Amino acid sequence: MNIVLVSTYKTDCGIATYTENLAKALKADGHSVYVFAELTKTKKLPSTETDECGITIFRSWHRQMVYGAQLGLRSIVKSLEKSKPDVVHISHEFGIFPDENLWALVRDLNSLEIPRTI
Numbered sequence: 001m002n003i004v005l006v007s008t009y010k011t012d013c014g015i016a017t018y019t020e021n022l023a024k025a026l027k028a029d030g031h032s033v034y035v036f037a038e039l040t041k042t043k044k045l046p047s048t049e050t051d052e053c054g055i056t057i058f059r060s061w062h063r064q065m066v067y068g069a070q071l072g073l074r075s076i077v078k079s080l081e082k083s084k085p086d087v088v089h090i091s092h093e094f095g096i097f098p099d100e101n102l103w104a105l106v107r108d109l110n111s112l113e114i115p116r117t118i
Contacts, residue, residue: 002032002083006076006105007091009037009057015091022089023055034085036060036076038096046075063096073101077108088116 003026008016016037023033033055039045039062047059060075080088088109092102102118109116 001086003034004080004083004085004088005033005035005091006088007035007037008096009035010051011038011040015093015096019091024053027053027055034058034083036079038062061097073097073105077105077112080109080114081112084112085114088114090116090118092118 005019005023007019009019009023010016019035023035027033035055035057037057037059039059043059049057049059051057058076058079061073090102090105106116106118
């Protein structure tokens with residue numbers, strides 16, 4: 001399966017640790033895994049990287065900027081529209097991004113008919 005995770009990733013955060021472990025386990029089971037992650041102190045601009053397990057990480061949003069989070073989440077939707085993953089898993093905690101942005105992302109995924117879990 002082609003699986004997309006939307007979460008913090010490889011940063012000092014319990015959700016990031018959970019997502020990293022989930023991504024590695026899914027990859028080990030033979031799935032293609034892509035992570036749309038938050039920008040960090042050292043990675044302040046949108047970027048793409050591949051980690052040591054072959055997981056592609058797209059850094060595209062930041063929790064402290066409502067407008068920035070919204071733009072970053074919209075870039076996720078545009079990418080998903082092209083790639084059509086089998087499922088999107090969103091790791092959400094209220095401090096990660098505002099609820100209105102989460103629900104906008106869910107509505108967009110529904111309109112693209114992409115299954116999602118939160």
